Amino acid sequence: MDPGYDPATGKWTITLTGDLTWISLESNTTVDGGGVIIIDGSNFYIFSITAENITIKNLELKNSPIPVGFYDGDNGTLENLLIHDTSNYGIYGDGNTEDLEIYGCIIHSIGSWGIDYWGSDLIVEDSNISFSSVGGIYLQNTVKAEIRDTVIHNHNLQGIDLNNVAHISIVGCRIYQLGSAGIDVDSSSQDIRIMGSEVYHATSHCIIMSSQNNFIDDCTLTFATSGIHLLNSNNSTIQACVLYNHSDSCILVDASTDINIEGCEIYYAESNYGIHVTLGSSQILIRDCSIHHNNISGISIDASTNVNISDNRIYSHPFDGVSLVGNSNSISIYRNIIYDCGNGIACNVAHDISAWDNEIYLFTWNGISLIQANSIEVFSNKIYHGLDGVAARQSNSINISLNHIYGNMKRGVCLSQSSTNFLVMNNTIEDNSWCGVVLEDGSGDGVVGGNTILNNGGIGVNVTSSSNITITQNLFGGNGGLGIDLSPQGVNLNDGILDVTQGNRGIDYPIITNVTLMPGNTIHIEGYINTEGAGVGSPAFGNAKIELYLANPGSGDCSGGKCYGEGVSYITSFNADANGEFNLNIVVTGVTIPNGSYISATVTLNGIGTSEFGPNIRAMTIASRIEITPENETIFSGEYISYQVTAYDDFGNSWDITQKSNLTIDPSAGGRWVSN
Incomplete structure (x- = not known):
């Protein structure tokens, strides 16, 4: 050794020479440089430790391939070391090393990894690791490690790389300026906990994990390809994190299972989604997050299954708040607030989807958009102030029930392009600028029933080029057009036949010739189904079901000196005889018919659908x-x-x-x- 003293710094420099390639220490030894000793390795190893209970502190170590190496050396402690300018690792521990503790060390300008550790039971705390040619910390085969309150930055590759490790905690760290990922965890690792840390400015992902049993909590992840990328990762929780300004998706979940994402704020994904779940991922929970201002959509579920999306606030996306594509299925979307998006929820080639108790508003296109979607339930949502409330194309098995759909610029509900097997039931559909419900382009085999359809700018229920649509027991009022309108638009006078060119095949409405109020809540009613003025029925409408309504006509319900509906309150139903005629007494329950009230009715034929409202007639008492x-x-x-x-x-x-x-x-x- 060649010691030298520098009076300017007050430090001694010990330079290793060819006759001494490392410093050998016996067990239970403490080396304390007091902050005034520099050891220059001159490209030789400095400390190669095989003993136990070694403490090295308050030294500056430089110009060595590996300044500190543990080789089956257990219970080592390194404190307040300054390690720099190495050709290999800053600190190394082999697979036989146990219980190494590193406190307050500064490691920089390293030829490979700042710390390369293959042993077990490692603690790194209050340290700063920077400017390595490879990465900050590399752990291989390690069982139990804690990396706390450490700054890791300016590395060519990863900040932390974990391989075949278990029980690892990364807490309160700041990791930034990386040429690859901030934290990279392989598929053989498990039980990784990352808490209270910041990771930013990574060329790849802030965190990429293929490990199992992961927990990421209270982290800020920004300025990378993505904040978190889970790939073939299972049983992971991401909670209370802030993720923003990523060039791809903020959170990317690929081929992963049992993933919980809760209480996060996710925004400014520059070219993709806030959260993207894809490649067959399953059993995913996204809850209580704020997801906003991402470049495409807030949440995208692609080719994945068993996903619950609940209690989130999702807003300000040019495309969809929630997008379901690629045959995704078994998705539940509930209690979310979704606004200021292209579509609130968009299902494109997806099935077995339930959306309930959401509030969806201020959307550019549709509150809920269904394209080639099957087995869909939409219920108890508030959908307002967009283009169409619910719009379905080429979709089947749809249940739209108990929603409040209002104030949209076009239609409340629109089913088109051969959408079939649907229920539109018990909704309140009001104040939409065009129509309440539109069924068009070959859509059929459905029921529109029990809805309140009020004050829409056009028709209440419009059936165009579609058939076998039953329209039953709805409450209409104040709509700008007819309550029920079968194409072509306007009152289609009876012709006694069915016509395949018209909506619901142009079913004739009933002509009521007499309604008499009688004692005992009984009404006497007479009439027929045929051309107006025929006086007799048409067998084409034999045994048809007739629904009777109290009517309150508006300006859009009258034509040729007569008014047709709208039915404001359902009274009862009965069947015509085989000739399409009726003459009977009916006991009415649950509704009062004042003397002089207007009465209208519809006709429904099985397999054909329901007619428009027939001409109104006054119910009079004898x-x-x-x-x-x-x-x-x-x-x-x-x-x-x-x-x-x-x-x-x-x-x-x-x-x-x-x-x-x-x-x-x-x-x-x-x-x-x-x-x-």
């Missing part, structure tokens, strides 16, 4: 007696008298039927009463 008051009055010529005519029925109702109330005696008319 009067059992008439009273004129005053009953006896003497007047003189030229005088006038006021009187009132009141009709009474047998069940306590009365009404004023006076037509002319002021009469004058005219002598020239022989004393007859003449109306004024």
Whole structure:
């Protein structure tokens, strides 16, 4: 050794020479340089340790292939070392090394890894590892390691590389400026915990993991290809993390299972998605996250299954809030708030999807868009202030129920391009600028029932080039067009036949000729199904179901001096006879029919569908007696008298039927009463 003293720094430099290639230490030895000793390895190894219970501290080590190497040396402690300018590793531990603790060390300008460790039970704390030709920390076959409060930066490859390791904790670290990934974990590793750390400015991913049983908590991950990439990784939790400004997706889940993503803020994915789940991933939970301002969509599920998306706030995406593609299936989307997106939820070639209790608004296109989607349930959502509320194309087995769909610029619900086997049930569909419900382009085999369809700018339910659509027990009112309109648009007068060119094959509506209110909540009704004025029914409509409604016509419901609907309250139903005629008494329950109310009705044929509303008719009570008051009055010529005519029925109702109330005696008319 060749010691030298520098009075300018107050430090001693010990330079290794050819006759001493390393410093040998016995067990239970402490080397303390007191912060004033520099050991220059002159390209030789400095400490090659095979003993136990070695402490090395307060030294500067440089110009060595490996300044500190443990070879079956256990219970080592390194404190406050400055290690730099090495041709290989800064600190090395072989596979037989156990219980190495590294505190407060600065390691920089390294030829390979700052720390290369193959043993077990490692602690790295309060250290700074930088400017290596490869990476910061490499662990191989290590069981149990803690890397705490350490800064790792400016490496050509990974910040931390974990291979075939287990029980690793990375806590409170700052990892940045990497030529590859910030933290890279291989498929043979398990039980990796990354908490309270920052990883940023990585050329690849902030964190890429193929390991099992991972936990990532309270990390900030930014400025990389993606924040977290899980590849063939199982049983992992990502929670309370902030991920933003990534060139691909912020979180990418590939071919992984049992993944929970909770309580994260995810934004500014520059060219892709906030969260992208793909390649057959399954059993994924995305919950309580804020996902916004990503370049394409908030969440994309591609070719994956068994995904739950709940309680998130998803907003400001030019395409979809949630996108389901590639035959993804068994997806549940619930209790989310989704707004300011192209589509709120888009299902394109997906099946077995349930969306409920979501609030979806301020969307450019559709609140929920279904294209070639099957077995879809959409229920108890609020969908408003977009183009179409729910739009389906080439989709089957759709249940749209119990939603509030309102204030959209076109339609509340639109099913088109041969969408079949659907239920639109018990929704409130109102204040949409065009129509409430549109069924077009060969869509059929569906039911529109029990809905409240109010104040839409156009038609309530519009059936165009479609058939076998049952429209039953809906409440209509205030729509700008007909309550029910079968193409072509407008009232299609009865012709006594079925026509395949019309919506629901142009089923004729019923012509009610008499509705009489009778005692005991009974009504007597007569009529037929055929051309108006025919007086008899058409067997083409034999045994058809007729639904009776209270009607309140608006300006869009009247044509040719008659009004057709809209049905504002369902009363009851019955069947016509084999000739398409009806003449019967019906006991009505659950609804009151005031005297003089307008009544309308629809016809439904099995396998064909439902008609438009027929012409309205007043329901009248039969009067059992008439009273004129005053009953006896003497007047003189030229005088006038006021009187009132009141009709009474047998069940306590009365009404004023006076037509002319002021009469004058005219002598020239022989004393007859003449109306004024």
